[in-house]
Structures are given as structure tokens and as C-alpha cells.
Amino acid sequence: MLSKTQFIKQFEQDRIADERNTESVKNIIEDVKTNKDQAIFKYNKKFDNVDLEQIEVPQHEIKNSINLISHELKSALETSHKYIKAFQQKIKHENVTTGQTYQLYHPIEKVGIYVPGGKASYPSTVLMTATLAKVANVKEIIVVTPPQKDGIDPAILAACHITGVNRVFQVGGAQSIAALAYGTESIPKVDKIVGPGNQFVSLSKQLLYGVVGIDQIAGPSEIALIADEHSNVDYIIQDILAQAEHDEQARTFLLSTDQSFLSKVNQKLQQAIDLAPRKNIIEKSIKNFHYPILTTDINETIEVVNYIAPEHLSIQTTEPDLYIGKIKYVGAMFLGQYSPEAIGDYAAGPSHVLPTDQTARFSNGLTVNDFLTSHSVIHLDEHAYQEIAPSAIALAEEEGLYQHKQSLEVRLTNNKES
Numbered sequence: 001m002l003s004k005t006q007f008i009k010q011f012e013q014d015r016i017a018d019e020r021n022t023e024s025v026k027n028i029i030e031d032v033k034t035n036k037d038q039a040i041f042k043y044n045k046k047f048d049n050v051d052l053e054q055i056e057v058p059q060h061e062i063k064n065s066i067n068l069i070s071h072e073l074k075s076a077l078e079t080s081h082k083y084i085k086a087f088q089q090k091i092k093h094e095n096v097t098t099g100q101t102y103q104l105y106h107p108i109e110k111v112g113i114y115v116p117g118g119k120a121s122y123p124s125t126v127l128m129t130a131t132l133a134k135v136a137n138v139k140e141i142i143v144v145t146p147p148q149k150d151g152i153d154p155a156i157l158a159a160c161h162i163t164g165v166n167r168v169f170q171v172g173g174a175q176s177i178a179a180l181a182y183g184t185e186s187i188p189k190v191d192k193i194v195g196p197g198n199q200f201v202s203l204s205k206q207l208l209y210g211v212v213g214i215d216q217i218a219g220p221s222e223i224a225l226i227a228d229e230h231s232n233v234d235y236i237i238q239d240i241l242a243q244a245e246h247d248e249q250a251r252t253f254l255l256s257t258d259q260s261f262l263s264k265v266n267q268k269l270q271q272a273i274d275l276a277p278r279k280n281i282i283e284k285s286i287k288n289f290h291y292p293i294l295t296t297d298i299n300e301t302i303e304v305v306n307y308i309a310p311e312h313l314s315i316q317t318t319e320p321d322l323y324i325g326k327i328k329y330v331g332a333m334f335l336g337q338y339s340p341e342a343i344g345d346y347a348a349g350p351s352h353v354l355p356t357d358q359t360a361r362f363s364n365g366l367t368v369n370d371f372l373t374s375h376s377v378i379h380l381d382e383h384a385y386q387e388i389a390p391s392a393i394a395l396a397e398e399e400g401l402y403q404h405k406q407s408l409e410v411r412l413t414n415n416k417e418s
């Protein structure tokens with residue numbers, strides 16, 4: 001287990017060692033920009049080992065997918081969709097006015113959604129993205145997801161059908177992000193790309209920001225857990241493994257002021273890993289990116305969590321409320337032992353697409369509002385103008401911008417020619 005100082009040193013070293021593949025992603029982007037569909041076919045074969053001539057999923061397959069899944073799964077998708085929709089409708093920004101100034105919101109026209117599919121299938125990600133786009137009234141919703149040997153998982157297509165996705169393309173990784181950013185013969189260019197993915201997806205989104213809008217960096221998953229002597233060791237272990245099973249690069253942090261609790265977790269962790277069906281992924285994630293941290297008191301715990309700015313924070317101490325308002329930088333917070341992170345992954349309502357890699361310091365989890373653009377409107381009457389203009393004139397003078405001053409002064413009542 002690590003002290004605060006040891007942890008920060010170790011964490012920073014690991015981040016440097018975990019060098020991202022910038023050059024190879026840049027090459028993929030350039031290739032797709034130049035060679036369009038031909039490059040997509042090539043990378044589908046190279047990275048996903050699937051040889052496709054037709055990358056768009058036909059509309060009738062999307063529609064029919066609902067008949068290919070079990071009744072229980074259909075009902076789970078629909079129920080989860082209902083909770084997500086209800087939450088997003090509540091938090092959607094509405095137009096605001098002070099009387100003569102306004103802030104107006106409009107849906108983005110065309111949105112691309114990345115649904116991961118390398119190491120697991122993610123129908124829940126369709127729900128956690130497309131539902132929000134639909135609540136925002138986005139006109140065209142386009143999903144890209146890595147091609148699979150036996151075709152796209154019907155559960156993904158069923159989620160697309162339930163949420164109202166317009167088109168689905170079988171392409172993943174950096175090549176799919178470049179295709180949505182520039183457009184190809186098959187894939188339309190979009191205004192904004194949202195959705196989580198592995199390091200290649202996250203990196204390509206970063207590199208293409210500006211050519212296209214992006215939501216945030218939602219890369220390899222992370223969880224920080226805060227526990228005390230009363231926390232349940234088995235719950236904590238399961239929550240650590242649940243995040244580690246996403247990716248060898250998933251990061252898990254366990255913070256406690258109780259040394260004996262950390263030791264108990266440590267003693268039982270390997271046994272739990274050995275029983276896990278996705279042991280090969282989990283073992284690597286825990287070996288390289290699991291951090292048990294012994295803090296001196298609650299203030300130090302808060303300081304370390306704000307430093308990590310984790311994607312998820314689960315507080316399973318006796319009084320989780322003590323941390324509210326003091327921990328500011330997290331993607332999503334889960335309080336108590338009956339709000340495990342996995343309930344948020346699937347059904348609670350807020351989106352599971354959340355910022356990772358310390359980006360929660362300046363960005364937030366995906367919401368319906370990420371699918372809206374917003375602009376102000378100024379429409380003053382003469383009376384309001386006469387009141388505000390003198391301040392504007394003084395500032396224009398201070399900045400030495402003579403024509404600004406003139407354009408303001410010419411409208412002052414005293415100066416107006418009748």
C-alpha cells in the first residue's frame with residue numbers, strides 16, 4: 001500500500017510509461033482522410049480481422065434485431081432507456097431570457113456515436129448516448145462500432161432501434177473517428193462525435209477536435225473507492241474487478257485511513273481474480289494500474305481524490321455525505337454500498353459516458369446538453385440602450401477602438417439628429 005507521496009510519484013511514472021501511440025493514430029487519420037472507404041476496408045481487416053465490402057448495416061437488419069433478442073433482454077433495454085430518458089429530460093437546458101437578452105439552445109444536426117466493441121459488446125453505450133441525442137432532438141444519429149466476425153451483436157442493433165438511431169456502420173477505432181470527421185464515400189461527415197473507447201479512440205478524438213466537435217476524453221475506465229473499517233470487503237473487491245475487466249489499461253484506486261481494511265482487501269484480491277471469467281484482462285489491469293492508498297485522514301483522502309479526478313468515485317464509508325461538496329473533480333459519484341458503480345453503467349439514469357485520465361478537472365459526463373448548441377441574443381429597446389451605452393463607450397475609449405466608440409455614440413439620444 002502507498003502513502004499519498006508514494007502514490008503520486010508512482011502514478012506520474014506510470015502515466016509517462018503508458019505513452020500513447022500518437023504517431024500510428026496520426027497515420028490512420030491521414031490515410032482515412034485521403035483514401036476514404038478503401039482505408040476503412042483495410043483497417044477492418046488489419047485490426048478487427050473482418051473483411052467487409054458493405055460496411056453499413058441494412059435498415060431491415062436494425063429493425064429485425066428486436067426479434068432476435070430474448071424477451072428479458074428487450075425488457076431490460078426498454079426499462080433502462082425509460083430511466084435514462086426521464087433523467088435527461090429533467091436536466092435539458094431550456095431557453096432563458098432576462099427580458100432583452102437571451103440564451104437560446106438548438107439541437108446539433110448530425111451526430112456520430114462511437115460504441116466500443118473490441119473486448120466486450122456495449123449495447124448499454126447505445127442507450128447512454130443515443131437516448132440523450134434523441135431527447136435533444138438531433139436530426140441524424142449515426143453509430144459506428146467495430147465489425148465482428150458474425151455480424152454486429154443484435155443487442156446493439158436492438159438498442160439502436162429502441163433509441164431511434166438512423167444509421168449504423170461497422171467500423172471501429174481511430175479509423176471510424178476519422179471517417180466521421182471527414183466523411184467517406186459510405187460514411188457521412190458529422191458535426192460532433194461522442195462516446196467512449198479505448199486509447200486509440202480517445203487519442204483520435206483529441207487529434208480531430210476542431211475538424212469536428214467532440215464530447216470529452218472517455219477512455220479506459222477508472223474507479224476510485226473510499227472505504228473505512230465498516231465497509232464490506234467483498235463489495236469493494238467486486239467493484240474493483242468490475243472496472244478492471246473493461247481493459248488492461250483500466251485504473252483502480254482504493255483509499256482508506258484504515259490499514260487493516262486495505263490488508264484484508266489485498267489478501268482476498270488474488271483469489272477473486274482467479275475466479276473471474278475475464279481473468280486475463282483483470283490480472284494485467286490490477287498488476288499495472290491498481291493503487292491501494294493509505295491516507296492519514298479524511299482531508300488527505302479528499303486531496304488525493306481531487307488530484308486523481310477519477311471517472312467514478314464510490315464512497316462506501318459510514319458517512320459518505322461528509323465528502324459531498326469537498327470532492328469536486330469526478331465524472332460521477334456513487335454514495336453508499338447500495339449504489340455500486342455498475343448500477344450507473346446500466347440503468348440509474350445519468351449517462352455512463354464519463355471523463356477519464358484526470359480530465360474531470362475540466363469536463364463532465366455526457367448529458368443531453370452536449371447535443372445542443374447555444375447562442376445569445378441581444379435585443380435592447382432604446383431606453384435600455386441609453387442606460388448601458390455610457391459604460392460601453394468608456395470601455396471602447398479605454399481600448400482605443402475609435403469606431404466602436406463612434407458606433408455607440410451615434411445612437412445616444414443627445415447626439416441623434418432629429
Ligand SMILES: NC(=O)c1ccc[n+]([C@@H]2O[C@H](COP(=O)([O-])OP(=O)(O)OC[C@H]3O[C@@H](n4cnc5c(N)ncnc54)[C@H](O)[C@@H]3O)[C@@H](O)[C@H]2O)c1
Nearest residue numbers: 116117118119146172173196197198220221246247353354
Ligand atoms: N469512460 C467511459 O465512459 C467508458 C465507457 C465504456 C467503455 N469505456 C472504455 O472503452 C474501451 C473499450 O475498449 P475495447 O478495446 O473493448 O473497444 P474499442 O471499440 O474502444 O476498441 C477496439 C478498436 O481498437 C482498434 N485497435 C485495436 N488495436 C489497435 C492497434 N494496435 N492500433 C490501432 N488500433 C487498434 C481497432 O480498430 C478496434 O476496432 C475500454 O477502454 C473501456 O474501459 C469507457
Ligand SMILES: N[C@H](CO)Cc1c[nH]c[nH+]1
Nearest residue numbers: 122124125221222345352
Ligand atoms: N464502466 C463503463 C464506463 O467506464 C461503462 C460500462 C458499460 N457497460 C459496462 N460498463
Ligand SMILES: [Zn+2]
Nearest residue numbers: 242243246345
Ligand atoms: Zn463498467
